[in-house]
Amino acid sequence: MPLQPPQDPMIIEAIKHSQAMQRAKRLGMTRRGFLGAVGLGAGALTLAACAPTTAAKAALTPATDVSATEKTLVWDNWPSYMDEDDEGNYPTLVAFQQQSGITVTYNVAVDDNNTYYAKVKDQLALGQDIGTDTVCLTDWMVARLVRLGYIQTLDHAKIPNISNLSSAFANPDFDKGRQLSLPWQGGFAGICWNTEKVPNGLKSISDLWSPDLKGRVGVLSEMRDTMGLIMLSQGVDITGSWGDNEYGKAVDAFTEQVSNGQVRNIKGNQYLNDLQNEDTFAAICWSGDITSLNATAGNKWQFAIPDSGGTLWNDTFVVPMGSKHKANAEAVMNYYYEPEVAAELAAWVNYISPVDGAKEAMDAIDPDLASNQLIFPDADTLSTVHIFRTLTPTEETNYDAQFQKILLGS
Amino acid sequence: MAFTAFSTPTSTAAEPAVRKRSWIALVLLLPGILYLLLFFIAPLISLIFTSFQQPVIDGDIGQYSAGFQWQNYTDAVGQYLPLIFRAFGYAILATVFALVISYPMAYFIGVKMRRWPLAQSLLLTLVIAPFFISFLLRTLAWKQIFSDEGPVVPVLKALSVLPTDGHITGTPFAVVFGLTYNFIPFMTLPLYAVLERMDVRYIEAGADLYASPWTTFRKVTIPLSMPGIVSGTLLTFIPAAGDYINASNDFLGSSQTSMVGNAIEANFLVLQNYPIAAALSIVLMAVILIIVGIYVRRAGTEDLI
Missing domain, CATH: 3.40.190.10 (Periplasmic binding protein-like II)
Structure with missing residues (x-):
């Protein structure tokens, strides 16, 4: 039986990677030999070289951003997490697309952190495109992704509205200063x-x-x-x-x-x-x-x-290493950090908005909701809840x- | 039949022709063999390798490296033995119930309704009809029906069949019920296929030879429908043993009814413990193979499968 060589780029990548590891071992793990063979960053080197059986944290590099020429964005999120009108359109998202010229594909694709992770983890580990440019996952899962080095650094200059981020959410232990992640709803x-x-x-x-x-x-x-x-x-x-x-x-x-x-x-x-x-x-x-x-x-x-x-808890935006549209993702984050937009969204989804000023904006839409402690908790309410x-x-x-x-x- | 091409040639003169045909047969078989290699043998080998993997030292969650950690098997079986027993117990019960329910149904449609082909197709459609709705939705619908404030539980409580604090969802009854219900079409269709073609003159002959209806059924009908019984029970038992939807906490089960499929799911998707999940899958496969092997031998129908 003639055995076909594998066609799947992921398998080919995996084979190359393991061959490179083998070669690196044979070459006595010299820095040059290993790097030449793997073609990856040096971060993995020391770990992989010291003891082949210990964890090798892959030093992944972000994909080249083509946002300037490709005005598209794929966004995975949880169900019932976006304002929806009777025809099933998302009013705030439609407005964003008109305003920015970016076409957003919004997928209700996350039903469970673990299942979602299990589905994409192999591509994430190789730094490949997982088919989505940004995804909102719960903070503990985001902490894992950050720890594993799967996440691109956000450019705060492109998200000026980050100044509206509520201080309660600004410094989680896994990402001080929100360099890599930004809360969506809590x-x-x-x-x-x-x-x-x-x-x-x-x-x-x-x-x-x-x-x-x-x-x-x-x-x-x-x-x-x-x-x-x-x-x-x-x-x-x-x-x-x-x-x-x-x-x-x-x-x-x-x-x-x-x-x-x-x-x-x-x-x-x-x-x-x-x-x-x-x-x-x-x-x-x-x-x-x-x-x-x-x-x-x-x-x-x-x-x-x-x-x-x-x-x-928080469901939080991250941009995986393989995403080629980080700037577009930052644009959408910036948009949802406008207090008026955040208020419009909160009026529909009933979760906590991490955006300062959304409560004041909500006063204009629906004062009842603005005083709802489950959507706009005051300092007293926030003092009774704790982050795991x-x-x-x-x-x-x-x-x-x-x-x-x-x-x-x- | 492609297989006839492999039969030993009877005369030496015909050999070249046969050889040529066997080459064609091989080519015809190639897609099937490739399919098996690619989608069964290769994943199976990979699964076996995975089941022996060991955790990476200081590794993150879900990181494993190649190894020969046979303790994965003892760990998996040690930790989940009750769930393995429960899975096979439930699967056997569901198979028996499905057979008891399906046989009269298939007999009625396949034998009694022969004179009315239209009614026959209609009834058969009714058997398959639940298939038109998603498996998950059907199971969820039963969960609603069996819920504590649903139509069933209060009536059973009023009749003192259920104690006042009793319930149905999350009990072994609900799980076995769900398995039985969901696999009934798999049992009915093969039975129907056999019974529909059965020559009823054998039954008449049984009666002519002074056999009681029960004896005729036992000595004539059942042996004649054996291929249907065997394939029906296999089609029910094998998927039922590995099922993880019915017993899942989200559907008809609870923490007291978890089956081995739920343990595989949890290890694979939640704990990212692939070696244990792989070892459990292989144990499940091996036990099914043994049970089915014994069963097929006992049923004396090796040549039917």
């Missing part, structure tokens, strides 16, 4: 309940574990939100320097509630469905969802930040595994 994880079934409401995480709610509690499969809330209820500062002990304690508490049947289910976006069909009466949930759920399925759910505190600190790779692997163990009942 939200809280807290508790919510069905006001008809739980008329007295809930105040804390321990209220979720009350016998009245046995088998009627849903929790999120997003590890940082569920475990974050439980850790907060145990008095841990999730932003600070906690470790395996604190996490282990939270795991024990959570395992107990799952195995004794208090927790009905552990789910992603599907948890809303359980609330709606009343399989669950109370849940750990995301702030913006409850506003939308009330609007579509009868006004009977209430959201609260537990008295021990809630989590704060960025984990090291080892912690991430370990903590995810422990959480999945509970989820799978294994």
